[in-house]
Amino acid sequence: MENTLKNKSKFFAQYWGQRNILSPLHRNPEPFASHNLTTEYLKDYVLQLKHLLTISNEELITAIKILDTNDEFTELGSLQIGREIIQIVDDINSEVARNDIHPQYIFYFADYLRSKGYALPWMGLSVEKLVEYGWVKLKTE
Known part of the structure; x- marks a missing residue:
């Protein structure tokens, strides 16, 4: 699975409706909704998820x-x-x-x-790879 915006948007869709999308401009996670799914919007965003x-x-x-x-x-x-x-x-x-x-x-x-906001592997990508791609940031609570 390649690190493309199209693939990133497909991965993000699994977490629809949750308050876990981080923008470069805000410190707190925002709700993830339909307006967030454009590939240009997702370019600099990351999902803040919990480690399993x-x-x-x-x-x-x-x-x-x-x-x-x-x-x-x-x-x-x-x-x-x-x-x-x-x-x-x-x-x-x-x-x-x-x-x-x-x-x-x-x-x-x-x-x-x-x-519940846990990071899981997706389409052959490990959680570590999702973090490496910049799609996921694991919570450090």
Whole structure:
């Protein structure tokens, strides 16, 4: 995936409606809306996102409920499985997969994490590469 404004706008679209776009002129993130999607507008902008390893147990348990279609996981087991799934999502190009979770639910899991402002790999680009491209700035809270 090349570092082009067109690709950057496609990546940014996943975070539509969130208050996480940083402009060169403002210190605080702005809401991301339709007027932000022009490639010229995005040229100097970056998404301020959270690193996946900073996820709270509460958010992770909520995310696990997306995967737990049979209500069989305990809370502690959910956290352990959630950390495994995060590893899969974090290394999206790997061939690692859990046989007991349908891939569709892993996509729902990833969508939930994006909705909470977490940086995830995209189209073969690692989070590190997204940062290198200047598309993402990780929060340092």
